[in-house]
Amino acid sequence: MSSAVQAESGEIREAKKTNSLLSIFKYREMNILTVLIIIGIFISLFSPYFLTMNNIMGVTRSVSITAIMAIGMTMVIITGGIDLSVGSVMGLASLMTALSFQHGYPTVVAIAVGLIVGVVSGLINGLLITKVNLPPFIATLGTLSIGRGLIYIITEGFPITPDVPAAYSFIGQGYLGFVPLPVVAMLILMVVFTVIMSRTRYGRHVYAIGGNEIAAKLSGVKTDRTKILVYVLSGTISAVAGIILFARLSSAEPASGFGAELDVIAASAIGGASLSGGYGSIVGAIIGAALIGVISNGIVLLNINTYAQQAITGLVILIAVSIDMWRSKRKG
Template sequence: MDVGLTQPNRRTAPSLGRTLLDLFRAKEMSVLLAVILVGGGIAMVTPYFLTTDNLMGVFRSFSLTAIMSIGMVMVIITGGIDLSVGSVMGLSGLVTALAFQNGFSTVVSVSCGLGVGFLFGLTNGLLVTAGRLPPFIATLGTLSIGRGLMYIVTKGVPATPETPEAFSVIGQGYIGSVPAPVIIMLVLALIFSVIMTFTTFGRHVYATGGNEQAAWLSGVNTSRIKLTVYTLSGTISALAGIVAFSRYLSAEPASGFGVELDVIAAAAIGGASLAGGVGSVMGAILGAALTGIIANGVVLMNINTYAQQAITGAVILIAVSIDVWRNARKER
């Protein structure tokens, strides 16, 4: 560890003003400011927004999107995309339900669900690295495979097995007044923020997305990095599927349909550049929070719910446009 970087002396230490300026220039701070402004605006219109029950409901509603955005943002940072996360989420929840239905224990059933996500993520990674397929095509294919398998297995009928009471705590339980899915989201966000910020793996992920050829020439095994992030994305999506099944105790054939768009939106709004090399876990979480707050505000203010998609789309366009503008300024 470079002591000069971790313990700067007084001559080289940045001033408080400079530190605050750098902080507010960060993309995450821009998204956080947007969250505060949108939330504040909704609170001014309706008094119900800032109630504890409503806020916990908002956190719970976007927690699954936020969980999946953690894996998605790592993939996007490498310059890729994972369109299969919604199908993986639904199929993993279904496999977990079928395992319970066949008398398996909680540990085995959850492991089966996570295993589905691991295999789909690993397959995506191999198609992109060994198969040299464009990420969009590779994951679009596995999206269709996963969705098709769900309908083949269920024949359109939901799976509603008997499950142990302890299992339902994952999706329905609380720690204090905080829903369990929110706790899972926060723990994963903390873990992967540390990994992406302070570990060699995290630096290699950014290097791969920033300039893959330069990273490879510098000794980074870029294929292994890509394989790892796709596998992580699949496994994290499977965890979200298990949490969703635990909450509703029913695995629907259409579960996870279209979720990939919300997850990609969360990462993009949170500052991840689709060109690769830029993004953060906390930015993706904040992006998911912003879309969740907008959805809640639409309901509380009695706005046509169909307008939610239009508003979210506008936010995505604004976020990506700002990213393009910033990149253009850097090139000058």
């Protein structure tokens, strides 16, 4: 009898282990990570260069800029908004940092100027959305066009390539051990904002607004202040990406950041952020950006027509959003 009881309890323990293992894959981040691993294995079967250290570090370096901006975008999407201006803010911050160096300002001042561009841009977006009551799509589309126009007015279509200190170039070109510094910056920001979104009152307020803004307001959440800060953070993070990009290239290009908002939104959506608001994670956005980067790298390594990249990325977005909508309907 005791042996039967022991066998039954053993089966129960195994069932619990299985259920706990399966519960991990209920998280969208794990689903996307599984897809990323499968695609990586598939590419490595046909290209011996994919898993080389040089290629992996190159992919992570190129992904880091999109991933950094996706951190801010994900917070905006969680509130039920959108920020189309991230690409132009990145380009404008990069340009203003370059102009600061060109006029002889020290590194600290040049970086501060770039960050101010991001703060001001985000503040304008937040005020237009909360005080003027413009839809986020319209407000940020307007600031996107303004930012892009300012870039072309200032540069007149020519790149700005000032002399920069070696210490500043190290930010974009250096390594910490064998890891590129832009990747280190991405990981630090990922940890910081993951903690903010999961462990602080502000993070809970952001999720509450995306879930039901009216209910959040009635429960005492200062919705306008929270949303303004979300857009300020998005603009500032985009400026950080622009500063890192300029440090990497040592040149501020007029087209810098052009169309970047599409990749950033794609990274957030693929990473599990619900475009209707209320759900998403910083880690998911990073994984989404990595998936886009791996697909792009795989297209090059497998000698596939590079024009197919946009089509494949679009297909992945449609699949990710369709799964999200299916899950929402199922929960309902």
